[in-house]
Amino acid sequence: MFEKILFPTDFSDVAAKAIEYVKKLKQAGTKEVVLLNIINQSLLDSIGLICSSHTAFDETTGTFAGDEEEILNKIMQKRIQKMNDLKSELETCGLRVKALIKKGYPISELLATEKEEKVSAIVIGSHGRKNLPRVFLGDVSEKVIRRSKSPVLVIKR
DSSP states (O other), rough: OOEEEEEOOOOOOOOHHHHHHHHHGGGTOOEEEEEEEEEEHHHHHHHHHHHTTTOOOEEETEEESSSHHHHHHHHHHHHHHHHHHHHHHHTTTTTTTEEEEEEEEEEHHHHHHHHHHOOOOEEEEESSSOOOTSSSSSSHHHHHHHHHOOOOOEEEE
């Protein structure tokens, strides 16, 4: 039934919990997983704005330094490593895995990937990195549930 799963991850604790459910879906017939990480456009805009004033925030060191391209390369390298680790973990379970890193607005990129990859379901954490305790459901999760064409399995924190 759910042969191809889209698993968007922001590497949060809830996403780490959700990957355990993705692994278990193999027993229910899942054959392929599309891992998706999105570098938020607002982060890219902030880096560009800060760099244009000749100082930039380096996400990997938590300091201001370097130029825009250098910082974006560091962010990409860090995310590529995390995606490769997740890919290996899922492949060890016998799943085929396609790993994608996209830049843009999370909802738009996620829904575009759902359509492009023709997935049969989406597995998503209920909250992302912000993980605000007063919020019932994360902003991205809620919008995915409302707008996706595929069934969505939401994993609670």
